[in-house]
Structure formats: C-alpha cells, structure tokens
Amino acid sequence: MSTGERRVCVITGAGGRLGSAFCQAHARDYDIVAVCRTRVPAAPSQHESFIDPLDPGADVNPGRVFLVHADLEQPGQVEHVVDLVLARHGRVDLLVNNAAYSAWHPSGLVDGDAAMDDMARHFAVNVELPLRLAARFAQRFWTSRALENRAVNRNVVNVSSLAGRGVFPGGQGVYAASKAAQDHLTRHMAREFDSFGVRVNGLAPNAFPSIVPTETVVEGVVKLDMAPVTGKILTLDAERPQAGGSTAPADS
Template sequence: MSSGDRRVCLLTGAGGTLGSEFCRRLYTDYDIVAVHRERVPPAPSQHEWFIDPFAPASPVPENDARVHLIRADLTAPGAIERVVDLALARFGRVDLLVNNASYAGYHTNGLVDGDAALADFGATFGTNVEVPLRMSVRLAQRAWLHDAERNRARNRNVVNVSCASGAEVYSGGQALYSASKAALNHLTRHLAREFTEFGVRVNAIAPNTFPGVTPVENVLRAIYELDSGAMTGGVFDVDDADEEPPAGRHALPA
C-alpha cells in the first residue's frame, strides 16, 4: 500500500528521457509505478535493497522511496489491464496518471515514398492515442468511477504528454506523429469533459523537442504544476527558455 503521505503516480514511458528524469527527480515525492519496456529508469526500485557498508543496521533513505517497476508492452492485448491491476494492488490507489509512452516513426521521404508510413500507422496511433485512452479508461473503471468525493479530495488527474507538433506543421516527416498528437490533444478535451463527472481532471502538455529545444526540467515542472493545480480540459504549451519559474509558479523539489 501507499505510504499515505506521497501521491501515487502511474507513469508510462518510464525508460525514456522524460520518464527517467521524472523517476530520478521525483521518486521521493511520489510513490511511482514506472511502466517501461527495455530501458529502466535510474531510480531505486523494488528489485534493489540498499545497505550502508559502514552501518549495516542503519536505515537507508533509498529503501523508503523505491520506484515500483513494471515491464510491459502497452500495445499488447491485456497489458494495460495488468498494469492497472498491479498498480492498484501495490499502492491501493492512483492519484496521478502520466501518459508519457510514445512512438515516433519519421518518414523523411514523405508519405507516398513506398509503404513505410502506411505500415507505421497502427504503431503510431496505437501507442500515442489508443494507449492513453485505454489506460485512462481502465483506471477510471477500476478505481475512480464510483469514488467522486475522494477523487476531488485527492485532486486526482491525468496528464497526457503531447507535443508542439500536434498543432503545427513541421518538416522532417512528422505527418503521422503530428496527427497522432493532434488526436491526443482532442481526446484530452473529451476525457476531461467526461471525467469531471466523477471528479477527475484531464490535461495535456505540448512541449517542443526536449531536451534539444525545451529543457526537460521545464517539462517536469509543467506536469508538477498540473498535478498541483485545478485546471482541466487544457492543452498547455511548455516554456522553451531554461529559467527559474516566475513568482507564483511551482519550483520542482530539489
């Protein structure tokens, strides 16, 4: 079960750039269920137990805030249901769902150069649209749907990780990826309208390429602010500038 103090976060795409940084920076602030495929996020997990060699009997802080890893291919039949059930069995609840898993197949020679783009359609929309939809719906059905009072009390919410290309046309063969993120943006608005009935907020963030254009720190801060806030149904840009948060905005935990 959860420690009771920390919020429980179910995070997909935990082995990627953003997911790894989320786990590394915030594993002491959230009880994190980190869903990954091949790469493992760089944070203490349930597969490790730490001992101070100079004081073997003394408590070690890392043992109190370990990430709970789940390896899964979320596009496989039944995988999402298994992940949701394992998360609820481990912590008893989920307060924040971050749909961060993503698939990006770029087709630099265009959509009509052979069948590469057509072949990638299922993987692109399956990962970038269907997985966030299924994850949100299954979590709602299994944990949130009949718990409106506690949902509101715990400020439960979903954050979908979209992209600036969901609203812009960029070069580089991003047609399918951009279209899937545009679909995710609009799906976010519909989920927000439906989930508000049982007290759960839904928003999306739309950063530019990170860390190349947008610092990962700023993307993390955007998720943290949405989790702490009261907004719903929004698709929010993320600041590109690497700067201290303005007055009134949340600073990430050190």
C-alpha cells in the same frame, strides 16, 4: 499499500528520457509505479539500489520506484498493470501517459508506403493506449469515488508534443497527426471524466533536451498535477511556456 502520505503516481514510458528524469526527481515526493517495456529508469527500485563509492554507508536511495515491466501494446497488459497498481497501493492519484511511438518519414508521406504502414501503430500507442489505461483505472476505481477524487485532486496528464499543434519539417506528418488527435482526445476525456471528479490535461513540449530542458518538462507534469485546471494543453517552448487552463472542461 500506500501510506497515504504521498500521492500514488503511475507513469508509462518510465525508461525514456522524461520518465527516467521524473523518477529521479520525484521518487521521494510520490509513490511511483514506473511502467516500462525494456529500458528502466535511472532511479532506485525494488530491484536496484545505488551506492556512493566514496561513502558506501550513505543513504543515496531516498525514494524507490516500484518497477513494472509491461508491453502495453500487447493484449491484457494494460489490465495487468491496473491490477498490480491497485493491489499494491489501493488507489491511483496521478496517471502520466508518457509512453509514445515516434517514427519520422523524411522522404514524405507518399514516397512508398512507410508512412502509411506506420500510421496504425502511431495511433494505437499515442491515442488509444492513453485512453485505454485511463479508462481502465476509471472503471476499476475512479467512477465510484467522485467526492474523494475531487478532494484528492486526482488527474491524468497525457504527454503530447508541440508537433501536434503545427506543421514542422523532417517527415513528422503521421506522428504529428497522432499527437493532434491525442490533444483533442484529452479535451474530450476532460469533459467526460469531470462527471466523477478526475481532471485530464495534456503537456505539449518542444523537443527536449535540445530546445526545452528535460527538467522543465518534468516540472510541467508536476504543475499540471497540482493545478486545478482540466481540459487544457500546457505547451512548453524555448521562449514562451503557455498554460491555458480553467477549472471546468473547455470546449476548445
């Protein structure tokens, strides 16, 4: 059970580059439930502690994440994660939908069936999964606590990509289409979730760490958690981070 001193954060895709960096940077700031399928974040957890070989007695584990192994593409696994989070912490204040699927098709959309065969999984993981997890937390916890949600500033951050906002080379068509759909779903979620006081925003970085530092993307998640905005997509590019936002769900 959370002590209430720190916000309870659930992050999917926790073993990936962004998830691991978030856990490393903010394990002492949040009570983090790190959801991963295979890879685990490089952070202390209930299964692993770090030791300084030069000073074995030093405390190098200032915060531990609670690690949950789950394949969210499998039936019932989303609901299992929701059950575990609420049983352990009794609440959720921040949901970071970071798990994603990405397969590029450099030969093109019509050179064979590879792009078409990958489409269903792209939309299942990048569009349906963020909605399903947020909806289950809403049904199980948020919808009956509108005043509390607003007071605590609870919210959802859907991690998208700059690919969903433009046309880029390299065979990104299907992936980009799924991220564009995710962005628009984020806006619709913001409008509907506002009825029970939960904000929903998206984070759309350029490629990281090659163009945007991973640390910048991590702090983008925190920025959206602390800000009052809802229904907006925060884009992060090498030269000009942009943060459109309002205190009410937006139409566009």
